[in-house]
Amino acid sequence: MDKSSLLTDLTDQSKETKHYPCKIGRLINSLEGDEREALVKAIELIRTSNLNGKNRSHSSVWLAKVLRKNGYQISVSTIQRHVNKECSCDQSEG
Numbered sequence: 099m100d101k102s103s104l105l106t107d108l109t110d111q112s113k114e115t116k117h118y119p120c121k122i123g124r125l126i127n128s129l130e131g132d133e134r135e136a137l138v139k140a141i142e143l144i145r146t147s148n149l150n151g152k153n154r155s156h157s158s159v160w161l162a163k164v165l166r167k168n169g170y171q172i173s174v175s176t177i178q179r180h181v182n183k184e185c186s187c188d189q190s191e192g
């Protein structure tokens with residue numbers, strides 16, 4: 099069983115990564131209600147503050163710290179990739 103799924107994963111890349119969200123995407127999916135909204139909002143704020151370079155209170159470093167404090171081990175670079183829409187989540191969004 100394991101062998102055949104390993105073979106599939108190794109040989110059929112299109113199946114593997116397509117709609118598989120990154121850590122942030124999976125975290126968003128796992129949250130509900132206000133928490134989910136707040137996280138989505140925070141990511142938007144980081145995105146816009148990255149763009150205009152003004153409001154640096156919301157940064158990937160800040161979010162990583164907040165998440166770590168709450169038991170989510172997600173690296174700054176993972177957050178940045180999600181903020182910059184360079185992660186795997188974005189392909190399923192639009």
Ligand SMILES: [Zn+2]
Pocket residue numbers: 119120121122123179180185186187188
């Ligand atoms: Zn993502």
